[in-house]
Amino acid sequence: MKGTIVKSLEELVITKFGKDKWEKSLEDAGLERSTIFLPVGDVDDSQVLKVIEAVCKNLNISLAQAADAFGDYWVNVYSQKLYGLYYTKNKTAKDFFLDLDNIHLKMTKTMANAKPPRFDYEWKDDKTLIMHYKSHRGLIDFLVGLAKGVGKFYKEDIKVTKLGPTKIQINFP
Ligand code: HEM
Incomplete structure (x- = not known):
């Protein structure tokens, strides 16, 4: 990694x-x-x-607590300094999530040895997004923590739930 x-x-x-x-x-x-x-x-x-x-x-x-702390720090502090443009170009948490697969693909294109996680999107209804996580690393708890961090950044009261080892559900208000 x-x-x-x-x-x-x-x-x-x-x-x-x-x-x-x-x-x-x-x-x-x-x-x-x-x-x-x-x-x-x-x-x-x-x-x-x-x-x-x-x-x-x-x-x-616990691992889930570490993942929540990491997700908050990565999104709201660390990545703002290095990759802030990805956040300002998206105006809502929803837009950002839908851009996330593309962000990982694009930013690791020129990085040797990168194997970014990939995401598929499935709408259960117009306020419920299922994000399918495709990675060999199995860091689903980190995906949950990071997604919560995104909600905080955009000041949106989203709810993030782990549905299994390869998917999370995001409820938008
Ligand atoms: C602009 C913000 C972001 C950038 C620039 C970014 C970039 C990256 C990079 C470079 C890696 C390492 C890939 C590798 O070593 O092959 C990575 C890993 C990861 N990213 Fe992001 N990321 C961002 C935001 C997010 C957010 C908000 C989430 C989730 C909601 C996320 C989910 C993950 C996960 C789970 C990994 C761990 C690797 C894996 O599971 O395979 N990232 N990201």
């Missing part, structure tokens, strides 16, 4: 919980405490999962 994801997790853990918690998590995941992640670099998927697991253990939180 691209280093930008781990970099964001690092920033979140260090600013909210301190450098020691981050370095301890790296250590527990079998990495050097001083490991540096570059946004365009590559990190083994299994390594990323180990770091996430170690963060959960060291902060004493």
Whole structure:
């Protein structure tokens, strides 16, 4: 997975919980405490999962709680600095979600080794969107957390529910 994801997790853990918690998590995941992640670099998927697991253990939180905190931080802080245009060009959460497959495809086109998640869209009714998640990584809890972060960014009271390992439901008000 691209280093930008781990970099964001690092920033979140260090600013909210301190450098020691981050370095301890790296250590527990079998990495050097001083490991540096570059946004365009590559990190083994299994390594990323180990770091996430170690963060959960060291902060004493569940995977779903970590995913919610990550989703909020990625959408509302980290990606605003690097990828803000994708948010300003979409005026509503709905428009943004419908652009998400395209965003991932486009932005990783020129990145070597990127395997972005892909999304299919299914409308159950005009206020209920099912997003089908296509990725070999199985990070559905992160999809839920990220989607909640999008609702917060657009100040919309959406409800996000996990329907299974490959789909979430988004209810728009
Ligand atoms: C402008 C905002 C965003 C950008 C630029 C972006 C870009 C990226 C990039 C570069 C990766 C790593 C891909 C790889 O290593 O192959 C990634 C992973 C991911 N993105 Fe985004 N993303 C954005 C917002 C979102 C949002 C809002 C969601 C969900 C609602 C989302 C869902 C995911 C998930 C679940 C992954 C983990 C990889 C996987 O499951 O396979 N992203 N994204």
